[in-house]
Amino acid sequence: MNGKRREACAGYLFMTPWLLGLFGFTLIPMLISLYYSFTDFDLLTPETWIGISNYVKMFADKKFVGSLGVTFKFVFIGVPLQLAFALLLAVLFKKERRGIRLYRAAYYLPSLFGSSIAVAILWRRIFNKTGLVNQVLALLGIQGQNWIASPGTALNTLIVLQVWQFGASMVIFLASLKQIPTDYYEAATLDGAGKLRQFFSITLPLLTPMVFFNIVMQFINAFQSFTPAYIVSSGTGGPLNSTMFYSLYLYIKGFGEFQMGYASAMAWVLLLIIAAFTGLIFGTSKNWVHYD
Amino acid sequence: MQKTASITIRRKFRVGNLVFHVLVIAFALFMIYPLLWMLTSSFKPGTEIFKSASFLPETWTLESYTYGWEGISGYSFGVFLGNSLFVVALVMVGNVFTCSLTAFAFAKIRFPLSSFWFAIMLGTLMLPFHARLIPQYIIYNDLGWVNTYIPLVLPKFFATEGFFVFMMTQYMRGLPREMDEASRIDGCGFFMHYWRIILPLTVPSIITTCIFSFIWTWNDFFSQMIYLSKIETYTVALALRQYVDAMGNSYWGALFAMSIVSLMPLLFIFIGFQRFLMDGVTMGSIKG
Numbered sequence: 001m002n003g004k005r006r007e008a009c010a011g012y013l014f015m016t017p018w019l020l021g022l023f024g025f026t027l028i029p030m031l032i033s034l035y036y037s038f039t040d041f042d043l044l045t046p047e048t049w050i051g052i053s054n055y056v057k058m059f060a061d062k063k064f065v066g067s068l069g070v071t072f073k074f075v076f077i078g079v080p081l082q083l084a085f086a087l088l089l090a091v092l093f094k095k096e097r098r099g100i101r102l103y104r105a106a107y108y109l110p111s112l113f114g115s116s117i118a119v120a121i122l123w124r125r126i127f128n129k130t131g132l133v134n135q136v137l138a139l140l141g142i143q144g145q146n147w148i149a150s151p152g153t154a155l156n157t158l159i160v161l162q163v164w165q166f167g168a169s170m171v172i173f174l175a176s177l178k179q180i181p182t183d184y185y186e187a188a189t190l191d192g193a194g195k196l197r198q199f200f201s202i203t204l205p206l207l208t209p210m211v212f213f214n215i216v217m218q219f220i221n222a223f224q225s226f227t228p229a230y231i232v233s234s235g236t237g238g239p240l241n242s243t244m245f246y247s248l249y250l251y252i253k254g255f256g257e258f259q260m261g262y263a264s265a266m267a268w269v270l271l272l273i274i275a276a277f278t279g280l281i282f283g284t285s286k287n288w289v290h291y292d
Numbered sequence: 293m294q295k296t297a298s299i300t301i302r303r304k305f306r307v308g309n310l311v312f313h314v315l316v317i318a319f320a321l322f323m324i325y326p327l328l329w330m331l332t333s334s335f336k337p338g339t340e341i342f343k344s345a346s347f348l349p350e351t352w353t354l355e356s357y358t359y360g361w362e363g364i365s366g367y368s369f370g371v372f373l374g375n376s377l378f379v380v381a382l383v384m385v386g387n388v389f390t391c392s393l394t395a396f397a398f399a400k401i402r403f404p405l406s407s408f409w410f411a412i413m414l415g416t417l418m419l420p421f422h423a424r425l426i427p428q429y430i431i432y433n434d435l436g437w438v439n440t441y442i443p444l445v446l447p448k449f450f451a452t453e454g455f456f457v458f459m460m461t462q463y464m465r466g467l468p469r470e471m472d473e474a475s476r477i478d479g480c481g482f483f484m485h486y487w488r489i490i491l492p493l494t495v496p497s498i499i500t501t502c503i504f505s506f507i508w509t510w511n512d513f514f515s516q517m518i519y520l521s522k523i524e525t526y527t528v529a530l531a532l533r534q535y536v537d538a539m540g541n542s543y544w545g546a547l548f549a550m551s552i553v554s555l556m557p558l559l560f561i562f563i564g565f566q567r568f569l570m571d572g573v574t575m576g577s578i579k580g
Contacts, residue, residue, distance in 0.1 A: 010482040011403025018394040018413070018457065021450025026416055029424035029431075036426060043430065092316070099313065104570060105562075106320040112558055112569070113327065116511045117529040118551035121536060122330050125544060132329050164323065171570055216418075224420050227513045231533070247514075250422055255518060260426050267422035278418055 037265035042258045054265035064266070066241050067249040070155060074245065075222040078162035083214055085166040090173035091203065104174070111167035119161070120231035124148055127157045148232055151242040158228050158243060169214050176210045177203070208289045216281055223274055226251065246270060334548040341544055356545035360553075364534055365523050369550055372531035376510060377557075379441050379527060384505045386448030387456050388498055394451045395460035395494075396486045400472060410461075416454045421514075429518060443519045444509075456501045463497040464490060500568050503561055510558060528554045 012019075037054055041047035058064050093104050113119050126132035127147035134144030147153045180203065188198050204211075226247040229237065237244030237252070250270070254263030333341050334356050336349040363369045397403070398410055432443045451457055467490065475485045491498075513529045520530060532554060535547045562569060 007401055007482075008403040011397050011401040011406060014393050014397035014401065014482070014486070015403075015409065017390040017449065018397075018451035019409075021390070021447060021452045022412065022416070025428065025447045025450060025452050026419065026424055029427035030419075032427035032430075033423060033425075043433070092312075097309075101570075103316050103320060105566065106324055108570060109327070109562070110323060112507065112562055113555055116555065116558070117513055117532045118330075118554050119327075121532060121547060121551055122326055124536075125548075126326050126329070132326060175571065220418055220420070224422070227511075230513070231536070234536075247422065251514075254426055255429075260430070264426050267420070267425065270420050271423045274418065274420055 033264040033267055036261050037268050039261045041260040041264075043260055044258075047261065050261070054262050055269070057262070058265060058269065063241060063244065063249060067237070067244045067246050070242065070244050071223060071225075071246040073155060074159060074162065074225065075219060078159045079215070079218045079222050081159070081163045082166045082218065083169055083211070085163060086169035086214070087173055087207070087211070089166070090170045090177055091199065093170075093174060094177045104171070108167035108171060111165040111169075114161065114165035115227060117227065117231065120228045123157060123161050123228060124232045127153075149239055151240040154232065154239055154242045158225075158232065161228050162222065162225070169218065172210055172214060173207060176207060180206050205290045209291060212281070212285055212289045216278060219277060219281075220274055223270065223277075330548050331552055334545065334552050336545065338543065338545040341548070356549035357553075359543070360535070360546035360550040364526075364531065364538060367523055367526070369528075369531065369553065371524070372526050372528050373553070375441075375525060376527040376529070379444055379516075380506050380509045382441070382445040383448045383509045384502050386445060387451075387453050387501055387505045390449055390451035391453060391456040391501060392460050392491060392494060392498065393486070394457045395464055396490055398457070398461040399464035399467075400485070400490065401482065413454050413457055416452075417458065425518075432519065438519055439522050439525055440519075441525070444512075444515055448505075453505075456504070459500065460494060460497050463494055467493055496568070499565065503565050503568055506561060507558060 036047065038049060038051055039047035040050050040053075089107055093100055093107075110119075128134075129144075129146035129149070131147075133147065137144040145153070147157050184202050184206075185198055188202060193201065224247055225245055229243045229245040229248050230251075233239075233243045233248075235248075235252075237248050246266070250263050250266045253259045253266065329347065332348055335352050335354070337351060337353050337355060340350060361369045363371065394413075398406060398413075428443070429438075432438055437443055471489055471493070472485070475489050480488065511529070513533070516527050516530055517533070520526060523534070526534065532547070532550060535543070535550060
């Protein structure tokens with residue numbers, strides 16, 4: 001066996017676990033779920049082919065359409081706010097100075113804990129009628145409402161939870177901020193550019209690759225968000241479906257009502273939404289992402 | 293000239309500095325306050341938690357901790373901690389070995405279609421887990437593996453965490469090429485090269501993989517909830533959910549106490565491995 005062939009064999013040998021995983025745990029299950037999405041399947045009796053009925057039913061399903069709205073609102077308000085905070089704090093914390101490591105750590109901490117059950121439980125408690133938020137408001141003489149139980153505010157508490165976890169993105173921004181050569185700023189200062197001007201003309205353009213990366217990853221994650229909505233609403237998506245995240249509705253359909261076909265169809269629609277969205281960002285990235 | 297200028301600038305900024313520190317500390321406290329509140333509340337007697345707005349308990353007590361630790365249906369909270377740690381340990385082992393094998397292939401071996409597979413691997417990073425969830429569940433159900441840890445752990449032994457594959461690939465690509473030449477001259481096979489040379493050099497990336505495997509598995513709720521329904525198999529996340537359902541409003545103290553316990557391992561990791569989480573070691577490599 002010659003060297004090249006030996007190398008190729010070695011390559012595939014090392015890749016074997018991954019290739020088996022790719023087919024066994026990703027591609028084949030995906031195809032099966034595509035098939036299920038065209039069937040009526042309750043896990044107990046064999047599935048029956050019903051064509052595109054699940055997909056048609058979906059768009060007449062008020063709860064489904066509602067869950068899309070809730071998820072979009074959560075994603076398109078929560079993630080940009082989260083990234084804006086991350087960027088702002090990263091710029092503030094760029095310069096090494098006394099106490100800076102401690103500050104960075106303190107702001108990072110929520111993103112470490114944020115997706116845990118413990119914090120979801122805490123959130124449910126602090127926005128409750130007798131919770132921390134209202135205790136503080138009471139000190140100011142304001143009578144607070146039950147934020148979790150009102151359809152108008154329940155989703156907002158979850159958006160706050162999402163924004164609260166900006167630390168991880170902040171750290172990524174910090175790492176790439178440090179790579180911007182300081183002479184760019186020195187030159188700009190000599191040319192008389194102010195801090196704000198420097199931010200928009202130097203910092204932001206050079207950070208766009210990282211902004212791009214963060215937008216893609218955070219959006220994809222936020223679309224799949226489940227735990228906080230489940231805990232805050234006790235798994236119901238209430239009040240009045242105002243916290244019915246897409247993932248939560250899929251879970252209720254699949255594992256609460258055992259409508260596996262419908263849930264599979266929902267999974268594929270989610271996949272298409274994420275793909276379309278990612279494609280859109282990639283497509284427009286030429287216009288706003290600058291690689292040096 | 294330049295020196296005096298910088299000194300005046302420094303003086304001018306001293307007030308600015310103070311404002312900066314005050315604002316940053318105030319906002320940090322605002323952000324961390326809910327967590328601190330949960331911590332101090334866990335030391336309050338059950339009746340006090342929602343009656344008084346005071347931050348510190350009037351009387352300090354560990355009753356919430358002893359009550360919470362008793363657990364559910366005769367299984368102490370220690371059992372759930374043990375279960376979570378068991379799953380986490382297996383996930384770590386699986387991720388480190390199989391992701392590093394794959395990364396080695398991508399980074400150090402030339403083989404046909406390698407860039408094609410690499411692109412596929414990047415694509416899997418963007419897949420929502422829902423797309424494979426239901427068939428996987430049905431298969432595990434048919435195999436009788438529901439209520440075991442197999443569904444949570446097995447995929448990790450097939451390098452399904454593309455993020456780690458990607459991270460380690462980038463890291464290994466950054467290692468000096470001379471290493472490869474040297475071991476080729478010494479007549480090392482590919483496996484020896486991986487095991488003796490590359491893996492030891494990849495330790496920082498391996499540590500990062502372990503840390504994130506820990507955090508993600510520890511915080512995971514969805515898949516644990518789907519696959520585990522017997523109390524003796526419960527992980528920390530499931531146990532806490534059960535506490536919410538079982539205890540009602542009067543036992544928030546115990547719930548807070550065990551929530552604090554559940555966050556402790558994450559805090560220890562954060563303190564011990566802050567450098568790996570904060571210095572962008574992970575993410576820096578992603579830029580590549």
